[in-house]
Amino acid sequence: MRVLLCDAYRLFAEAFAAVLAQRGHHVVGVCLDPRRLPDSPPAEADVCVADFGRPTDDLGALTDAATLHSAKTLALTSEESAGPLHALITAGVDGLISKRRSLDEIVAAIDRLHTGAGYYDPVLVRHAVTTKPPPLGREPGTSSLTGTLTPRELEVLTQLVRGMSTGGMAAAMGISITTVRTHTQSVLTKLGVNSRLQAAACAVSYGLVEPPMV
Numbered sequence: 001m002r003v004l005l006c007d008a009y010r011l012f013a014e015a016f017a018a019v020l021a022q023r024g025h026h027v028v029g030v031c032l033d034p035r036r037l038p039d040s041p042p043a044e045a046d047v048c049v050a051d052f053g054r055p056t057d058d059l060g061a062l063t064d065a066a067t068l069h070s071a072k073t074l075a076l077t078s079e080e081s082a083g084p085l086h087a088l089i090t091a092g093v094d095g096l097i098s099k100r101r102s103l104d105e106i107v108a109a110i111d112r113l114h115t116g117a118g119y120y121d122p123v124l125v126r127h128a129v130t131t132k133p134p135p136l137g138r139e140p141g142t143s144s145l146t147g148t149l150t151p152r153e154l155e156v157l158t159q160l161v162r163g164m165s166t167g168g169m170a171a172a173m174g175i176s177i178t179t180v181r182t183h184t185q186s187v188l189t190k191l192g193v194n195s196r197l198q199a200a201a202c203a204v205s206y207g208l209v210e211p212p213m214v
Contacts, residue, residue, distance in 0.1 A: 001114050004043050004069050006031040006050035007076065012099075016049075019103050025110075038065035045070035047110050051077060051099065055087035063091040072113040076106070077124070085128040089197040095119035112165055122163030125200055148190045154208070156183040161200045161209045 003025050007013040010032055017027045028043045034052050038061055048070035052062050066073040074095040075088050088096055097109045098121050109119040149157065152173075159169040166184070170177045188194065191202045203209040 001025045001047065001110070002028045002043075002045045002070075003110065004029050004031070004045035004048040004050075004066075006034050006037055006048060006052075006066070008032060008034060008051065008053065016103060016106075019107065023107065034062060037062055037069070040065075040069070043069045047072045047074055047113050049074045049076060049106070049110060051075070052088070054079065055084045055091070059087060059091045063093055067092070074106075074110055074113055074119070080124070080127045082128045085124055086197065086201075089120075089128075089195055096124055097121045098124055112167070115167070119165055120163045120197065125161065125163040125197065128197060128201060149187065149208075153183050153187050153190070156180065157187050157199060157203050158209045160184070160187070160196050161203050163200075 003020055005013050005017055005020075005027060007016070007030075013030050013032060017030055020027055028045050029040075031037055031040055031050075034050060035058070037050070048066040050062075050066055050073065052059060052075060063073060063075075072094040073092075074097060075093040076097060076099050077084070077088060078099045079085060079088075080098075085096070095109055095113050097106055097119065101109075101121065109121075112119045155173060156169060159172065164172065166177055166180050169180045169184075173180070184196065184199075187199055188196075191199050193199050193202055200209075
């Protein structure tokens with residue numbers, strides 16, 4: 001697998017690059033200044049692992065640049081408050097993981113992205129959905145929400161709150177990835193949200209699903 005690393009902390013970036021190389025992955029480049037990523041020559045990477053720093057107005061440009069450099073983007077973050085976490089998700093990253101995780105856990109997340117699944121750190125999802133209300137234009141009651149979701153959709157919603165990937169949900173529920181995606185899209189539509197994280201936030205905020213334990 002070809003990996004592009006982007007992190008302002010040289011020690012972390014170089015240590016992580018060494019770990020990836022030991023495991024047979026090819027590090028195609030290391031960028032020590034995330035803000036220079038849009039101006040860097042394109043690199044043909046399968047996954048870009050980047051700590052964009054605290055989300056700012058140029059976050060969209062940075063994630064777009066990461067997309068040009070690679071097929072998938074995994075955002076590393078030290079943030080734990082809802083605002084920055086929502087900003088990272090809605091900026092279009094394919095995965096999100098805390099820098100407090102071990103290198104083994106981060107490598108596992110990279111591998112999941114490479115196989116086509118997304119990855120959202122369940123601890124970060126819990127921080128996001130329990131500290132900020134969902135961005136809905138209306139506030140429906142719990143009964144009206146649960147009444148519109150099928151049992152399978154409620155099961156998918158529970159898995160979203162747990163931070164499960166599409167592939168993980170398919171395996172846990174005994175259905176195909178295509179069916180999971182269909183149910184997920186139906187959940188987003190019925191809840192009136194635009195992302196998996198927003199759906200998880202809605203589920204926890206209105207008591208549809210219990211938040212995962214840290």
